[in-house]
Amino acid sequence: NSTEWLVWALQIITGSYEQPGGLWFHPGFLRCFDRRNLRPSGPDLVRWPGPPSRPDLPGFYGEYPCAAMVDEIESGNLRALIVIGGNPASSLPDTPRVAAALASLDVLAVADVVHSDTAKFATHVLPCAGQLERADVPDYVDQYYPVVASQHTVAVVAPGADRKPLWWIAARLGEHLGHRLLPNDLALDEVTDDILLDAYSGRGRLPLDTLREAPTAVIAEGPVRGWVHERVLPEGRWRLAPRALIDDLARVATTTRRAARSSSPDDELVLIPRRLLRTLNSQLRDTQARGGRLEVATVLLHPTDARARGISHGDRVRVHSATGEVFASASVDASIREGVVSLPHGFAEPAVGRLTSGAVDTDPMTGMVRLSGLHVRVTPAPTGVSTPSS
Template sequence: MTATGTPGTSGTSAETARAAAGTPAESGTALRICPLCEATCGLAVTVEDGRITKARGDRDDVFSRGFVCPKGASFGELDADPDRLTRPLVRDADGRLRETGWDEAFAAVAAGLGPVLADGDADAVAVYLGNPNVHTMAGALYPPQLLAALRTRNFYTASTLDQMPKHVACGLLYGDPQAIPVPDVDRTDHLLILGANPVESNGSLATVPDFPGRLKRLRRRGGTLTVVDPRRTRTARLADRHVAIRPGSDALLLTAMVAVLFEEGLTCTGGLAPHLSGVAEVRELAREFTPEAVEDACDVPAADIRALARELAAAPSAAVYGRVGSSTVEFGTLTNWLVDVLSALTGNLDRPGGSMFPLSATARAPRTGGTADGATAVPGKGFALGRWHSRVSGHPEAKSELPVVALAEEITTPGEGRVRALLTLAGNPVLSAPDGERLEKALGALDFMVSLDPYLNETTRHADVVLPPARPSRSPHFDFAFNALPVRNQVRYTRPVLPPGPGERSEAEIMARLLLCLAGTPGAPAHTVDDAVIARALGRAAADPHSPAHGREPEELARRLTGRDGVERRLDMMLRLGPYGDGFGARPDRLSLEKLLAHPHGIDLGPLAPRLPEVLRTRSGTVELCPEPVRRDVRRLRTALHGRGTAESLVLVGRRHLRSNNSWMHNVPALRGGSNRCTLQVHPGDAARLGLADGAHARVTGDGGEVTAPVEVTDAVRAGVVSLPHGWGHDRPGTRMRVAAAEPGVNVNQLLDGTLLDPLSGTAVLNGFPVRVTPAAGTPSGSGQESAHKSASAHESPSGAGAETASAAAPGAG
């Protein structure tokens, strides 16, 4: 590995000096990494009189090179949203939330959680993390300490609403659920995309600034783009081949492609072969899933399936990329497993132009060994599912998480381990999960609830204490999660653009004080939390013979750390101990916080490089292509294949808008209007058959309830499929999101009762489920307002087939 790569070019000397120093200014130009989706583009923002008046792409950013989407351009408007909370809220005896000071708010947290914790039942406190936690430094750094302090098994996140199948598949294949290969888009000759629309979403579980430009460059250099999606998305319009698959049948299609590879002798694992196990077992599993056997279920001709497999195998290099649309279905884990199996069988796993494992600057430094490339497999404990189960329905845990759909019953069902208190961090599960009305009612049965969130949304309005973090412009930014998923290794950090406003508290300080409340020392200085984390981490590093700090005194190492506060000191420590780090002076030409600050546009760390077997943590030390949980679930797929008919019932998928990101982005005026509308897209043939007219209203009914939405007749959806966007349904009383409430739309998750799950990952089936569509008798009160039916509730779907979610960037999203 190179030490620090090539620094980015600088802008004006004054801008560079200011950015390097990270000095907030009331006026001028400053740099900021955009926190509004997973692309992490660099922004250059104009500040006038303490307010961001303009945001544009930073042309000198080493990663994004000036690209910006409408969300990034609206950063200033979002930052200044007048509906953001600026002071804590505490619920009075009369049940009303009122503004208060920080000391009183934390005293209320200690008083509310104290009696629940005192009973000694750790599982009586539940934690829910929303997607925005991975978009902030504090959201990445402090939740592990909160969970360790609580020792609860009632841990829930938005991952079981969008991406958990990918984590489970990678955990089973590589032994590490965080070892996620990404498509090497810049070097591939053939890109196969399933259930993703990165032209509009900017990508997910793959950090790719300017995904549209990269796809166009792929085509210009003679590469091939194939998109499998039931909708003709903006991504599909760029494709050489668009396969309009029946929603939910991705696993059948991919298994048939695997069968073709074996049947026609197209497998070629090459140098990857020594690192693979289970190849013969995969061949046997796929044998009966021939293209002819699955074509009716997928509604894709057998000849086309064979062509897909042959083209993938024949390409000089190829990458397969599947996301939310192929995850939030009944076979989501199998689909994600098959994505990587196809890469392995064609020799495209862990090689340039294929699917590769990035190396973050804050990752654990690779352990070197005796292989030719300097890396060796370190057999690990592997990855286990179902180490414990939810109390009521017995849902197995995955990656220490329980399915979000289990939370309501864990609150309302009496008995030992009942959830009595809830801590939500940057989340809105009342909208983001199925069966939201049941969850909303359950929140009323809690003894205590505290939310860290800048919005009074559909979930936080039930909290006893709401703790709002400072605005994004007042926060530093480093992408811990997304730097582990980029299509090119790089490292960037930006300090706050503006100083904190009156009474504002950073998210880091709020989380640290929450930890102190749990420790029974609410009055202790917040920095003591960071000091303790640093001391433990440096102690482990000093004792680790593989660490560059081995044998050093932890106290001496701590004194060498730089940074203005605990967050920066922790970042400096992680950079120095990481794979590109200076090892606290052992490798002085390498990375540290000071060196990173000297390059305000970031440091390029080079293209992705092969990392097998280094990344493996399986018990065998190989990529285990046929793990037992997958083998068992293929039996379920076999049953589904033989039980599938070709009935004409409609199925529903979500969709993504370029100028939208979960429910809270609807509160930004600049991002409303245009194509960003809550409509039911219907194919012209289905519209004629059902008596639906463009612009009229239709009633959509599912197992959980119904909604009424305006119809948009379009051939962008295939016949038999209807589509509603996620993130709408802002019609609940007691929230403070006025722009969103003015045009509430309808919430697609109202159609679900929460009983459909991918059993391996616990992920809710949010796409490809059957619905009934009929003309509505009349327009309901309020544009696009939902009909109340069967105690139906408003929900926010964070994902959709071909309409992937990029996690929201400010607390308050689902």
């Protein structure tokens, strides 16, 4: 929180936001935030009531942080869960505890394009049409583009087996619950991907037919600057010092000073996450191009740290924290900083969630679990001992 806030503050006081060379706020091709009359937030950050099992965690806009999911299941407050494209089994802390909690649910409905780690616990699997099996226009993700652009893509192949588009699954569930979810009172048995896109895309920057006729992506315009100052900021001014962020900065400073005074054992390293080129979070781990290779989750550490621990490149090692342990192969590489060790996230094994806990490693302001900056020890794996990822 504090790092992100101070980055924003630096750009604001230097006049860099919404200026050439500085960051700008992407309004979205479909969402067109720059054309809406938006209401600025209040002077203070609003904290909603947290989950009954974890009142120490904040709620936001009627939602609870995922860090409380296991506690809510174990306390009996959460008995049915619908997971749409997520994979909590391999993305949350306390991996064994998460697995036991998911297995105990009365209903676990998983909607996805792949059979994920979470789908193994599902009482109901809702197989979704993949990206090549449906017509589509990007939404939300287009706000990460460096320009305001979009693209209409057609289905390349028909959906296999009984896969359906996610919108169809949601609309069918809505019908069973007595709700009509499709726009313009459309009937489910008459709707296609493109009919739904027509109804949804009318608010976009360009007509959907313009996207359909284009051979590739269409750039509507470059960076859109100035709209946040004009439509969002009260009196055109930023509030740089909300009380909640000031208090959080003081908490971070106190924690940092305390950590500096209590020196860590010499054999401890700091764990950081990393992404791999051929995977996306927990997806594409088992997919490879023809003649390509699968990514392997290894423990990346500096040669100096490896030598101090008697570890060579390719050795099997044990990474353990105050919460748990994982086993993986070592990858000795001078490109990583000395004193730091890295494991990629999203793998069933080694599951980095075993090394952290939602009970203690959770940000008090946002409820986000802590997945970086953890103190761990790395040692050669015991010989003759069976390890989870062997």
